[in-house]
Amino acid sequence: xxxxxxxxxxxxxxxxxxxxxxxxxxxxxxxxxxxxxxxxxxxxxxxxxxxxxxxxxxxxxxxxxxxxxxxxxxxxxxxxxxxxxxxxxxxxxxxxxxxxxxxxxxxxxxxxxxxxxxxxxxxxxxxxxxxxxxxxxxxxxxxxxxxxxxxxxxxxxxxxxxxxxxxxxxxxxxxxxxxxxxxxxxxxxxxxxxxxxxxxxxxxxxxxxxxxxxxxxxxxxxxxxxxxxxxxxxxxxxxxxxxxxxxxxxxxxxxxxxxxxxxxxxxxxxxxxxxxxxxxxxxxxxxxxxxxxxxxxxxxxxxxxxxxxxxxxxxxxxxxxxx
Amino acid sequence: xxxxxxxxxxxxxxxxxxxxxxxxxxxxxxxxxxxxxxxxxxxxxxxxxxxxxxxxxxxxxxxxxxxxxxxxxxxxxxxxxxxxxxxxxxxxxxxxxxxxxxxxxxxxxxxxxxxxxxxxxxxxxxxxxxxxxxxxxxxxxxxxxxxxxxxxxxxxxxxxxxxxxxxxxxxxxxxxxxxxxxxxxxxxxxxxxxxxxxxxxxxxxxxxxxxxxxxxxxxxxxxxxxxxxxxxxxxxxxxxxxxxxxxxxxxxxxxxxxxxxxxxxxxxxxxxxxxxxxxxxxxxxxxxxxxxxxxxxxxxxxxxxxxxxxxxxxxxx
Numbered sequence: 001x002x003x004x005x006x007x008x009x010x011x012x013x014x015x016x017x018x019x020x021x022x023x024x025x026x027x028x029x030x031x032x033x034x035x036x037x038x039x040x041x042x043x044x045x046x047x048x049x050x051x052x053x054x055x056x057x058x059x060x061x062x063x064x065x066x067x068x069x070x071x072x073x074x075x076x077x078x079x080x081x082x083x084x085x086x087x088x089x090x091x092x093x094x095x096x097x098x099x100x101x102x103x104x105x106x107x108x109x110x111x112x113x114x115x116x117x118x119x120x121x122x123x124x125x126x127x128x129x130x131x132x133x134x135x136x137x138x139x140x141x142x143x144x145x146x147x148x149x150x151x152x153x154x155x156x157x158x159x160x161x162x163x164x165x166x167x168x169x170x171x172x173x174x175x176x177x178x179x180x181x182x183x184x185x186x187x188x189x190x191x192x193x194x195x196x197x198x199x200x201x202x203x204x205x206x207x208x209x210x211x212x213x214x215x216x217x218x219x220x221x222x223x224x225x226x227x228x229x230x231x232x233x234x235x236x237x238x239x240x241x242x243x244x245x246x247x248x249x250x251x252x253x254x255x256x257x258x259x260x261x262x263x264x265x266x267x268x269x270x271x272x273x274x275x276x277x278x279x280x281x282x283x284x285x286x287x288x289x290x291x292x293x294x295x296x297x298x299x300x301x302x303x304x305x306x307x308x309x310x311x312x313x314x315x316x317x318x319x320x321x322x323x
Numbered sequence: 324x325x326x327x328x329x330x331x332x333x334x335x336x337x338x339x340x341x342x343x344x345x346x347x348x349x350x351x352x353x354x355x356x357x358x359x360x361x362x363x364x365x366x367x368x369x370x371x372x373x374x375x376x377x378x379x380x381x382x383x384x385x386x387x388x389x390x391x392x393x394x395x396x397x398x399x400x401x402x403x404x405x406x407x408x409x410x411x412x413x414x415x416x417x418x419x420x421x422x423x424x425x426x427x428x429x430x431x432x433x434x435x436x437x438x439x440x441x442x443x444x445x446x447x448x449x450x451x452x453x454x455x456x457x458x459x460x461x462x463x464x465x466x467x468x469x470x471x472x473x474x475x476x477x478x479x480x481x482x483x484x485x486x487x488x489x490x491x492x493x494x495x496x497x498x499x500x501x502x503x504x505x506x507x508x509x510x511x512x513x514x515x516x517x518x519x520x521x522x523x524x525x526x527x528x529x530x531x532x533x534x535x536x537x538x539x540x541x542x543x544x545x546x547x548x549x550x551x552x553x554x555x556x557x558x559x560x561x562x563x564x565x566x567x568x569x570x571x572x573x574x575x576x577x578x579x580x581x582x583x584x585x586x587x588x589x590x591x592x593x594x595x596x597x598x599x600x601x602x603x604x605x606x607x608x609x610x611x612x613x614x615x616x617x618x619x620x621x622x623x624x625x626x627x628x629x630x631x632x633x634x635x636x637x638x639x640x
Contacts, residue, residue, distance in 0.1 A: 066536075104539040108636070111636075
């Protein structure tokens with residue numbers, strides 16, 4: 001594994017924008033997201049469906065759909081500023097991506113051994129025999145029982161939880177410095193979900209890897225992330241350490257999300273945020289959250305609030321003191 | 324290992340259908356009006372003559388004895404003899420050349436359908452909503468609705484009657500004798516047979532290859548930085564699976580289409596033969612043809628199943 005530069009962050013991106021072309025229109029999915037991640041840290045990108053969190057994650061590995069494009073002001077990897085092309089060369093090697101839905105993330109016509117081994121073939125200098133051993137070791141690392149004999153099995157012969165472990169094994173094969181995990185437990189049982197997160201946590205520590213975790217489940221974020229960015233309609237509305245964010249949310253949206261989770265847990269009632277997230281073409285003027293916000297004033301409709309630095313967190317709300 | 328087992332199981336499962344087909348073709352003798360005796364004795368045959376013919380043909384034996392005798396002959400390549408058109412000639416010998424002709428027609432038609440269909444389908448998938456895609460969408464619906472024999476008539480009319488091209492003439496196909504004439508004989512029938520099916524192949528190819536680009540596992544391969552050629556290979560492998568399913572079916576349809584197309588062009592294949600056999604009540608010949616056609620369809624389906632099993636591990640289990 002590459003040596004980690006202790007002085008600076010492992011990865012940093014400033015002012016990331018993602019947009020999709022739809023006919024003559026250009027629809028912004030992510031607006032000005034900045035993210036800094038230190039060695040061995042987990043940064044979560046939190047938001048509802050449609051908030052742009054998956055677009056942001058996909059942009060980092062240049063895996064956007066054909067009509068998607070992204071740009072950023074600055075990309076820093078292990079203390080060095082790099083270009084887009086250099087970032088592209090890192091993907092699949094130093095930066096890998098873990099797919100969302102394990103049931104569709106594996107090629108159904110190839111054995112899992114082949115799928116792990118060819119990543120090793122293109123991204124490491126191991127010999128054919130070494131790749132075989134390494135593939136078994138990777139499968140043991142993600143706790144697949146009977147690894148050696150299951151190398152020749154096809155994806156459909158595994159359960160969803162096992163499939164996601166295989167996806168993780170593939171993502172870990174090139175010994176990445178940064179792993180981007182996009183809601184890695186979609187479609188899995190709660191118990192299996194917990195196992196996958198525990199495994200991810202353990203491997204992260206063992207391999208001193210940094211993780212960008214895309215999630216909508218605040219419980220998961222609270223237990224496995226160090227920092228979090230709350231994304232709403234393509235904009236970061238609040239960010240900071242998970243501890244301070246959860247103790248004292250400063251943005252009405254974060255507060256709403258926490259209340260949803262908290263009330264369901266404590267009182268068994270659901271306390272949803274009224275309204276719904278605006279679609280790509282219907283982002284409101286001013287603060288993106290104002291149509292659903294209880295603290296809304298005329299100023300909120302007039303101008304888009306900047307991220308304000310407070311101790312431990314930043315928030316994009318002019319009323320943050322009133323919360 | 325499991326692939327061999329799968330292939331074995333497919334073969335075994337084809338056997339009952341094959342047996343059913345022998346029943347059907349044998350039964351033809353009994354369920355159609357007339358019968359060989361009438362055909363042989365003609366309109367003016369005396370009752371005594373008919374009795375003699377029945378005895379000679381063994382028609383007075385119990386049905387199962389007759390069936391077993393017939394099926395024994397089939398397995399040793401003896402399908403009976405011609406009685407009306409060319410009395411005494413073994414059926415197997417009569418059918419050899421028409422079968423070769425129909426075989427080449429089917430191959431040529433399938434080649435046209437596949438090359439045109441796969442090419443246009445792939446090009447449309449690469450550039451969705453381009454003019455080619457739109458054109459292929461419209462024409463595929465059109466060709467899908469056009470019967471092949473109608474297309475054959477139009478082609479013959481345009482190239483044979485109006486332009487009077489020599490190559491529009493179709494005849495006996497025998498590559499061991501006359502290669503040029505054989506090839507020439509294939510041109511128009513192959514176009515008629517192939518184009519009518521190319522549309523459906525093109526649309527399915529387009530749909531599958533387009534969809535597969537956005538499959539999560541393809542996306543995963545891309546973001547894992549695998550080389551482009553590997554990703555494209557995997558896209559083709561996965562995209563081709565549903566196309567294989569229609570392949571056997573399409574070739575079966577083309578084979579069936581040859582019968583009427585042969586009649587239009589006067590190509591001496593088994594289609595033209597079948598029509599004549601029915602007209603002259605050549606029963607042994609009809610039986611054999613039904614058996615052959617049925618068997619070809621079963622083999623096509625068997626081949627499709629096996630090919631699918633080779634390409635997709637999921638169907639093997």
